[in-house]
Amino acid sequence: xxxxxxxxxxxxxxxxxxxGHRRTGLALISVYAVLxxxxxxxxxxxxxxxxxxxxxxxxxxxxVVVVLASVLALGWFAVVVTSYVALGPNxxxxxxxxxxxxxxxxxxxAVMSPFALTANYVVTxxxxxxxxxxxxxxxxxxVAHDEENPWGDRDRVNxxxxxxxxxxxxxxxxxxxxNVASVDLKTGxxxxxxxxxxxxxxxxxxxxxxxxxxxNGFMAELPNGGLLNEVWQYANDNPQLMGGKNQGPxxxxxxxxxxxGLKIDYYMLMNMYGFADLVxxxxxxxxxxxxxxxxxxxYGTAGTIKAGYRKLSGEEALWYGxxxxxxxxxxxxxxxxxxxxxxxxxxxxxxxxxxxxxxARAAKQLAQTNIPRTLVKPLMELAVKVKDAKITSLxxxxxxxxxxxxxWAKIRTATRKAINDSTRPARRxxxxxxxASPSVTxxxxxxxxxxxxxxxxxxxxxxxGAQSLDDLCGL
Numbered sequence: 001x002x003x004x005x006x007x008x009x010x011x012x013x014x015x016x017x018x019x020g021h022r023r024t025g026l027a028l029i030s031v032y033a034v035l036x037x038x039x040x041x042x043x044x045x046x047x048x049x050x051x052x053x054x055x056x057x058x059x060x061x062x063x064v065v066v067v068l069a070s071v072l073a074l075g076w077f078a079v080v081v082t083s084y085v086a087l088g089p090n091x092x093x094x095x096x097x098x099x100x101x102x103x104x105x106x107x108x109x110a111v112m113s114p115f116a117l118t119a120n121y122v123v124t125x126x127x128x129x130x131x132x133x134x135x136x137x138x139x140x141x142x143v144a145h146d147e148e149n150p151w152g153d154r155d156r157v158n159x160x161x162x163x164x165x166x167x168x169x170x171x172x173x174x175x176x177x178x179n180v181a182s183v184d185l186k187t188g189x190x191x192x193x194x195x196x197x198x199x200x201x202x203x204x205x206x207x208x209x210x211x212x213x214x215x216n217g218f219m220a221e222l223p224n225g226g227l228l229n230e231v232w233q234y235a236n237d238n239p240q241l242m243g244g245k246n247q248g249p250x251x252x253x254x255x256x257x258x259x260x261g262l263k264i265d266y267y268m269l270m271n272m273y274g275f276a277d278l279v280x281x282x283x284x285x286x287x288x289x290x291x292x293x294x295x296x297x298x299y300g301t302a303g304t305i306k307a308g309y310r311k312l313s314g315e316e317a318l319w320y321g322x323x324x325x326x327x328x329x330x331x332x333x334x335x336x337x338x339x340x341x342x343x344x345x346x347x348x349x350x351x352x353x354x355x356x357x358x359x360a361r362a363a364k365q366l367a368q369t370n371i372p373r374t375l376v377k378p379l380m381e382l383a384v385k386v387k388d389a390k391i392t393s394l395x396x397x398x399x400x401x402x403x404x405x406x407x408w409a410k411i412r413t414a415t416r417k418a419i420n421d422s423t424r425p426a427r428r429x430x431x432x433x434x435x436a437s438p439s440v441t442x443x444x445x446x447x448x449x450x451x452x453x454x455x456x457x458x459x460x461x462x463x464x465g466a467q468s469l470d471d472l473c474g475l
Contacts, residue, residue: 188385274366276314
């Protein structure tokens, strides 16, 4: 009796045939065969392409999956119970009825578990998507959201990726890691522009509320002030200048977009301490460490990340990207982009699936963005392209670019060249690093300032020759 009931959990209708209920048994087997073939056909034609996973982030599709999983769970439960009843457990002695009833109850829980797990995953995903990607505020969404053309006839879209240093002992947010990912919408080829946190006296476009306040550069009246990582908090602290509260993202997007000569479409802020939880959620990060990195405090007393291929915990990955002990700002920038590249490479579908709840829980706590929920599906489709495309990198660091004395025309020329190189299939895109950058022609020499800013306080110590994140970081 238990054997035939268990077989019915795998092949519905088997127990009914055994019990002599031929029509019911054949009907159940037929329905099961149709469902099985349909699932197999779907798996071969649709699920095999990773880009099709984007349909799962559509809100209505998520609801359908939850309902379908619930129906299938109840259906399988009913099949197991009716199979057991059809076999006539009342013919057993009381002891046998109790024993088989308990085993069948456990079997019912077992067959319902996969469907319950699926529904739980989808509910978790829906909650995470709803928490991270909210409805855009007025004037915050620069791209028309057409389902057929979600990016609005664009060739590229530019994302500002920010690492925010908001600690419990500090007021406000310091944007210590700032990268712009310029993505080709057709191929997914991406150029990652890394801007130093101590880039001084950035300019604002005429459309920015801060342009009138700082026509000659951000806090140009202060000899050593006006760092790029102060823009966000300054805008939040001065809502009367920005025309509203919480305008830090807008101010930083304006400043960086004007600096690069690009229109920044969207931003995403990642809390650095929350990022450690995200790394732990995927099981750690494998990175090639070029040389020993001490971390913790000013003197690196907490520990040392040894050189070589290492699997870093969340805390270690965080400090690998943040530590300046025995190092400089620009070496730190290089390590940060390696962390980005390693995470993009190692957060595979299998890792995400097996650790989904931990990842969703961590992501929900650390992310802030102006990407609207209507763009989540096309964003996921684009992410699949980026994952398989080449990512090149340009850092605005000495000796080509000085943070304390920026040549704005040279920065914009280098930006255009890096993007143009990335779209040429016959040539490998040039990658700027700390001692070699894309050749720049026709650059304008820096103009003297009435208030001369200090030179960049840290020196460049990185190696030359890398052309992509894979080469640079040994991924």
